[in-house]
Amino acid sequence: MPETDDTTGDLPTEPPERAALRAEARAFLEAHAEPLLEADPWEVAGFPDEEEAHAYFERGRSWQRTLAEHGWAGLTWPEEYGGRGLPGWATRIFAEESARFGSHAGFIRASMAMLGPTLLEWGTDEQKRRFLPTMLSGEVAWCQLFSEPGAGSDLAGLAARAVLDGDEFVVDGQKVWNSSAQFCEWGFLLVRTDPDAPKHQGISFLLVDMSSPGIEVRPLVQANGSAHFNEVFLSGVRIPADQLVGDLHGGWGPARAVLAKEAGFIGGSGGGKRTTDRLVDLARRFGRLDDPVVRQGIARTHSRERIVALMGQRLRDVVRSGGPPPFDPALTKVFASDSKVHTGQLAAAIAGAAATASGPDIDPVVRWVQAEVINRYSISIGGGTTEVQKNNLGERSLGLPREPRSDKDVPWRDVPRS
Ligand SMILES: Cc1cc2nc3c(=O)[nH]c(=O)nc-3n(C[C@H](O)[C@H](O)[C@H](O)COP(=O)(O)OP(=O)(O)OC[C@H]3O[C@@H](n4cnc5c(N)ncnc54)[C@H](O)[C@@H]3O)c2cc1C
Structure with a gap:
């Protein structure tokens, strides 16, 4: 659905070409994607069993293939490399429509978000022709x-x-x-x-x-x-x-391009309503829905998720329409990381001692709580730690003095290493 106008609550009228794309996206998703209600809300991506982990990865690839076959992969990428050459709003419309469905490309989507734009910017024509179409179709995972x-x-x-x-x-x-x-x-x-x-x-x-x-x-x-x-x-x-x-x-040029896309992707992908929904469900299951501290924590989760989603959307809209980022992408990642820590702690507090259960027949709900607790730090380390992102923000956005660097003009081979 198009976002409502925050001041009036009305649905804005969409220009005809955007409304047409929305209708096309909705028809595609209704025909091919898994409705959210049918998706397992307690699914976690970390599987102790390697076969199960591989099957999860391949489900993501299969969805990517479906997207590509029906023209929904690489909406903003040039047509000559398998994309659709549409403006940035097309991706936002598709993301809004997809929010009602559980199908996703998983890890393939993350690596595509990092490498695709980097190759478009830094690759030769030959490299773009050779690697981008198979990346979009999911045939080759990176x-x-x-x-x-x-x-x-x-x-x-x-x-x-x-x-x-x-x-x-x-x-x-x-x-x-x-x-x-x-x-x-x-x-x-x-x-x-x-x-x-x-x-x-x-x-x-x-x-x-x-x-x-x-x-x-x-x-x-x-x-x-x-x-x-x-x-x-x-x-x-x-x-x-x-x-x-x-x-x-x-190589540091394309490497920085990957790192910037990674920080933006990790930060921007933390939004959405589902974690809040799951926390509400969790509180209901454990009889904590009336607990004022739990309610406060859930409200805080909801607000933070909404802020992260809006930051990510604003960043993507401006960048896709060719403008400079309105704020440092590292900001979304730092904010999303802090939110994830809060969510993990809240989930564990709601479940209490039940969160310590172990064994093969563990309740999927408890498994989700444990994954939230363990994974709360992965986002604050992967793609650059929160401490380092804060250093970057201080230097780039706030103009604070740079960290002292003793190795700046020293040949790499002479820099002491552990
Ligand atoms: C979920 C996840 C997925 C990942 N996926 C990949 C991947 O696919 N490919 C890949 O190549 N890597 C991947 N990584 C690795 C990731 O990029 C590194 O873990 C990260 O850059 C931190 O490096 P490190 O682990 O060596 O920690 P270190 O750099 O050794 O840092 C240790 C501690 O020191 C702090 N620290 C270091 N330098 C400073 C500083 N200048 N100022 C203040 N504090 C500092 C850090 O914040 C941290 O707390 C992944 C990591 C995670 C958690």
Whole structure:
């Protein structure tokens, strides 16, 4: 539904082309998507069972394929690369209509939001033609190969090494915390190509086929038994030079584009009504609906979710129509992260001792509470920690003095590392 006018409560009249697209979207969704009421409200994405986790990933891919087959993938991407070439409002209309349905592309949507616009901005024509259509159709899923054991917040300190040998790069190194890498066909990878340059200036951005010889993906099993992340080891992996994105040693540009999109995506995806709805349902199940402290907490969740959704919408609308971001995208991520911490604590407080249950036959509601508690920190770490985002906000948005940097003009190879 179109947003109501906050001052009058009336539905605004939509220009005919937007109303037509809305009707088209609604017809498509009603024919193909799972209605929200039929979707399991307590579904969690972290599965202890690898087969179940893989099936969940593939359900996301299958929905992405359906979107692409019916012309609903890449609404704003150029037609020549499989998109529909529509203005930014088309994505908003489709998102509004989709809110009544449970179908989603899951991880594929996140990696597409990071890499798609980056390739559109930094890729060659050949790379765009080769990689964007299969990304949109879900045929090829992409994982992010950035973090290393010694390079997370200080990403530019990364040590995975690539040496140009004829028309191929030869890569050696280790990546870590790579979400869903065990299920992805391709990865976008940061490597050091010039160790003699200062750290930001000797990095290159490569696209790599995950089935290349020399790549080993090892899932990392977490406390709840699921393996969201992986370690990825690269030993003598040969990558064709035409899979370099941007300039040789100039990978920090596209890397920053990915990080900005990631922060915006994580921040913007926290909105919606469903967490509030679930907390209300949870409070009802545990007989806490009349508890004034719980009610206050739910009201706070609702307000914060609404604010995050509006921030995300404003950001997307302006950026898609070609304008500069109205505020630093890191702001939405910091705000959404704080909200998630609050939601996790509230869910645990409502469920009380029941939240400590364990075993294979655990009540799905309790499993959801536990996932909320465990995952409340993932958003404040993944895509750049809250502390680092706050540093960036201080420097970029508030004009505060930069953090002291002792390694600014020092060749990367001379910077002390742990
Ligand atoms: C859910 C999730 C998904 C992820 N997915 C991926 C992925 O797909 N691909 C990938 O490459 N990586 C991924 N990551 C890794 C993520 O990018 C890193 O965990 C993150 O950048 C932090 O790095 P680190 O873990 O090495 O922590 P560190 O950088 O070692 O930080 C440790 C602590 O020190 C603080 N700190 C560090 N520097 C500063 C500073 N300058 N000022 C103040 N405090 C500071 C941090 O805030 C943190 O609290 C994921 C992480 C999570 C949680």
